[in-house]
Amino acid sequence: xxxxxxxxxxxxxxxxxxxxxxGLRDQLARDYPSVAFDVVPTESEFYSRFEQIASxxxxxAIVDVMLRxxxxxxxxxxxxxxxxxxxxxxxxxxxxxKLATDPRTSSLPVxxxxxxxxSRLPAGIDIVVKSTDLSPLADRIRRQxxxxxxxxx
Amino acid sequence: xxxxxxxxxxxxxxxxxxxxxQDKLSGITQILQVIARSFNAEGCILWEVRPxxxxxxxxxLFPLAEYFEGEWPVGGQHLGMSSRTGTAILEGAPQWxxxxxxxxxKEALPEAAGAYLEARNVQAACSVxxxxxxxxxxxxxxxxxNPRPFRKQDAHYLSEVASRVPYLYHxxxxxxxxxxxxxxxxxxxxxxxxxxxxxxxxxxxxxxxVLNRIVELVAATFDSLECSIYLExxxxxxxxxxLEATKWPxxxxxxxxxxxxxxxxxxxxxxxxxxxxIFDLGRYDEDLAFVNEQYPGIKxxxxxxxxxxxxxxxxxxxxxxxLSFMCAPIILDSRSLGSLRCAVTRTGPxxxxxxxxxxxxxxxxxxxxxxxxxxxxxxxxxxxxxxxxLVEGVSRLNSLVHDELKKREPSEPRIFQDALRIAAExxxxxxxxxxxxxDEATRALYYAATHGERWQQGSPKEIAxxxxxxYPLSGGSAGAHVIQTKKLLHxxxxxxxxxxxxxxxxxxxxxxxxxxxxxxxxxVLDVRATQPGSFPPYAELVSELxxxxxxxxxxxxxxxxxxxxxxxxxxKSLQTQQRxxxxxxxxxxxxxxxxxxxxxxxxxxxxxxxLGASDLAxxxxxxxKADRVSKNMAVxxxxxxxxxxxxxxxxxxxxxxxxxxxxSAEDHAIMVPPERELRLTTDxxxxxxxxTTSVFADHDLLEQALSNLLDNxxxxxxxxxxxxLKGGLTRRDGQTYFYIGVVNKGFEIGAxxxxxxxxxxxxxxxxxxxxxxxxxxxxxIVDQIMxxxxxxxxxxxxxxxxLNEFRLLFRLGVPKDLQ
Numbered sequence: 001x002x003x004x005x006x007x008x009x010x011x012x013x014x015x016x017x018x019x020x021x022x023g024l025r026d027q028l029a030r031d032y033p034s035v036a037f038d039v040v041p042t043e044s045e046f047y048s049r050f051e052q053i054a055s056x057x058x059x060x061a062i063v064d065v066m067l068r069x070x071x072x073x074x075x076x077x078x079x080x081x082x083x084x085x086x087x088x089x090x091x092x093x094x095x096x097x098k099l100a101t102d103p104r105t106s107s108l109p110v111x112x113x114x115x116x117x118x119s120r121l122p123a124g125i126d127i128v129v130k131s132t133d134l135s136p137l138a139d140r141i142r143r144q145x146x147x148x149x150x151x152x153x
Numbered sequence: 154x155x156x157x158x159x160x161x162x163x164x165x166x167x168x169x170x171x172x173x174x175q176d177k178l179s180g181i182t183q184i185l186q187v188i189a190r191s192f193n194a195e196g197c198i199l200w201e202v203r204p205x206x207x208x209x210x211x212x213x214l215f216p217l218a219e220y221f222e223g224e225w226p227v228g229g230q231h232l233g234m235s236s237r238t239g240t241a242i243l244e245g246a247p248q249w250x251x252x253x254x255x256x257x258x259k260e261a262l263p264e265a266a267g268a269y270l271e272a273r274n275v276q277a278a279c280s281v282x283x284x285x286x287x288x289x290x291x292x293x294x295x296x297x298x299n300p301r302p303f304r305k306q307d308a309h310y311l312s313e314v315a316s317r318v319p320y321l322y323h324x325x326x327x328x329x330x331x332x333x334x335x336x337x338x339x340x341x342x343x344x345x346x347x348x349x350x351x352x353x354x355x356x357x358x359x360x361x362x363v364l365n366r367i368v369e370l371v372a373a374t375f376d377s378l379e380c381s382i383y384l385e386x387x388x389x390x391x392x393x394x395x396l397e398a399t400k401w402p403x404x405x406x407x408x409x410x411x412x413x414x415x416x417x418x419x420x421x422x423x424x425x426x427x428x429x430x431i432f433d434l435g436r437y438d439e440d441l442a443f444v445n446e447q448y449p450g451i452k453x454x455x456x457x458x459x460x461x462x463x464x465x466x467x468x469x470x471x472x473x474x475x476l477s478f479m480c481a482p483i484i485l486d487s488r489s490l491g492s493l494r495c496a497v498t499r500t501g502p503x504x505x506x507x508x509x510x511x512x513x514x515x516x517x518x519x520x521x522x523x524x525x526x527x528x529x530x531x532x533x534x535x536x537x538x539x540x541x542x543l544v545e546g547v548s549r550l551n552s553l554v555h556d557e558l559k560k561r562e563p564s565e566p567r568i569f570q571d572a573l574r575i576a577a578e579x580x581x582x583x584x585x586x587x588x589x590x591x592d593e594a595t596r597a598l599y600y601a602a603t604h605g606e607r608w609q610q611g612s613p614k615e616i617a618x619x620x621x622x623x624y625p626l627s628g629g630s631a632g633a634h635v636i637q638t639k640k641l642l643h644x645x646x647x648x649x650x651x652x653x654x655x656x657x658x659x660x661x662x663x664x665x666x667x668x669x670x671x672x673x674x675x676x677v678l679d680v681r682a683t684q685p686g687s688f689p690p691y692a693e694l695v696s697e698l699x700x701x702x703x704x705x706x707x708x709x710x711x712x713x714x715x716x717x718x719x720x721x722x723x724x725k726s727l728q729t730q731q732r733x734x735x736x737x738x739x740x741x742x743x744x745x746x747x748x749x750x751x752x753x754x755x756x757x758x759x760x761x762x763x764l765g766a767s768d769l770a771x772x773x774x775x776x777x778k779a780d781r782v783s784k785n786m787a788v789x790x791x792x793x794x795x796x797x798x799x800x801x802x803x804x805x806x807x808x809x810x811x812x813x814x815x816x817s818a819e820d821h822a823i824m825v826p827p828e829r830e831l832r833l834t835t836d837x838x839x840x841x842x843x844x845t846t847s848v849f850a851d852h853d854l855l856e857q858a859l860s861n862l863l864d865n866x867x868x869x870x871x872x873x874x875x876x877x878l879k880g881g882l883t884r885r886d887g888q889t890y891f892y893i894g895v896v897n898k899g900f901e902i903g904a905x906x907x908x909x910x911x912x913x914x915x916x917x918x919x920x921x922x923x924x925x926x927x928x929x930x931x932x933x934i935v936d937q938i939m940x941x942x943x944x945x946x947x948x949x950x951x952x953x954x955x956l957n958e959f960r961l962l963f964r965l966g967v968p969k970d971l972q
Binding site for chain 1: 732735736738739742743746747749750751753754771775824826827828829868869870871872899900918919920921922923924925926
């Protein structure tokens, strides 16, 4: 078994995605010398790549809340009704919902990483508020991973 | 027969004594008997000139009554005015004839009369004229047998006696009439009010029994062969006057069971509410002009040959007596309730006069009181029940309306349907009901709700077409008229309607009430009937009341709809506001956080000597974004609180503009994910016009506007395309502007979408899918900034090459503030 920690990062801001990757690698380096990220920049890409995501064996997922549906292009994929109605404001929660309801990913620890205040989001989900300090996110991932390990046979 | 002449005083005393005892009109015969006997005469005839329009000389004399010893075989023989009797009237001088010249008198009489006189050896006659009704119009004749010829003294005495006859006759008519009236009053009083429930068999029998007794009484009083009462029951059969009681002697001939106003002599009396008296129906055709003079437009149309019937019944040996007719209207409060009529007398007096008509009218009044009282009570009871129903219905309707109006979208058709159901319940004659509302867009009335089986008749296509029918307000329909006048329209005879567009050609009565609230009119409530007869009086009130209620409900429903719309707008606005703040939070926190991260990282890089130019560029881009968001927030907050944007005017110089545009392009480029491969370029040369023209702007606001345009271009441009910044002069509406434009290739902008782009909170359907931030205020702020500059944001529709262009247009020259 490889020691590489594979994390799914759903984040549409490429600069933030870079920062999170760099920061977490730093923070988790002691426990996980090798941390690999798979960055998904749009909600539509999350759905289109879901089969791959479900079978990729990620240790955890870090999900931003406000995500664009797709990059602008003449052939933009058609969004489902809930996306048309809900817009980008809670796109990350929809992705989390998909991960939670699919049997292949339902046990995947998901951390919602957002600038929004916790009070604006539904209760019962794992939320870390974005900050310059990535240690709270790293700690949460560590704890999640530890919990997951303890419940696995 | 008595003999010997009596002194005049004695004759008169006896006459008065006998006259006073008479209690029937036929008592006139007794009076004539006393006169005959007091002159030792065989017989006495009271002749009267027939009423007519011809000169008196051309009319005839008819006996009003007569007395003869034994049986007088003739009855209604008439005399010409050229007879001795006629001469007495025309010349005003008594006439007598004895033995020799009596043959002349005899010849003037019908054959049967002559034979009778001969058998009785009557050979003398005396005739004196007198004033019976207001003019010398009557004569009293005596007939005597031989050997007692009439002399001058007899004629003198007879004149004296004749002058008393009018008084005796009229007082007899009055006395008998009053007695009869009294009897009818007693009869009605003892019968009590008309039974409540006439539909009930025994109650109806009691009622008819009273009416029949009245008929018998009247017939006996006037000794008429026929007497009938016709009454209208406005509830059961309005407009139809039905035979309720009759004495009908013409066996084998069916009596008219109903009359309508204007039909026949009876219908004429009912319609015009005046009594009708015809001297002789047997002479109707001959007297037509005279009858029409008295009763213009009257028409005798009863399908009966009265002359033949009377002949069969009376079996006269000579002429028929005048077949006299009189009819009195039964009226209460100016409303015709029916008629009471009499026809043909069996004995003298042979024809009705005005006095008798007057008494018949008085009896008719008694019947009117009795029947009218019942109708009034029944009407009051029914109206009370209808009003109660209405009140209950309206209360139920209010409750429904209350429930409906609580809903976000009240169902008006339900309310209208219920109102129409109530209108139909309260007014059973209403068969076809509807609510029509004005469609403000087309200025036409359309059916909002309908009620009644008639709406459902025909094929589905016919039903649909009927309900889809529209009435332009300029089209001359009854509904359009009510909308214009704002007043209720009641057409009791809709067949004669002057309005167009009636869907149901058999509609006979129609009420159209305005559905309004205050001065505002929304439509009409239609109530129509197809059965004969008009609506009851309360129908107008009911329609008006319900229409007002509907007007109020409609007004409330409209207000609620407006309120809901405002609420939805407000909710939407609040939602937009919430999203704007959430987005601000997101957009502010992210670059600040990143700037800090990058600054820390740069510091680490600087310390380790690994700090690159790209790191600093990213840091600058992030800072510009933070600055842009922060300024947008400030502008948003100022505008939201009603504070106008303050422009700090400064001249825009070419060099500064080039640098500013170039820096902006660079800073935004760094924020775009590299994989999208967007290129940002500036067309510096296009800005050179600034070197020759004077343009003023607030530099910060200009930079903010430009930054917002670039941010959008970065977000919405297709991959591997170019974003170009350029400037120059352009003309709009005859005026030259300096502009700075951002050209990109992205989602298409159509004409319909263009004005919406500057609305606060608007986001294009595709644009909102292509970004994970923003709340649709960027272009709104740009628009506000440009308005504050006295310029504007010009959005050029997508070109053939798929290019969009957003231009900031500035006026040339020194702004007014600085002048």
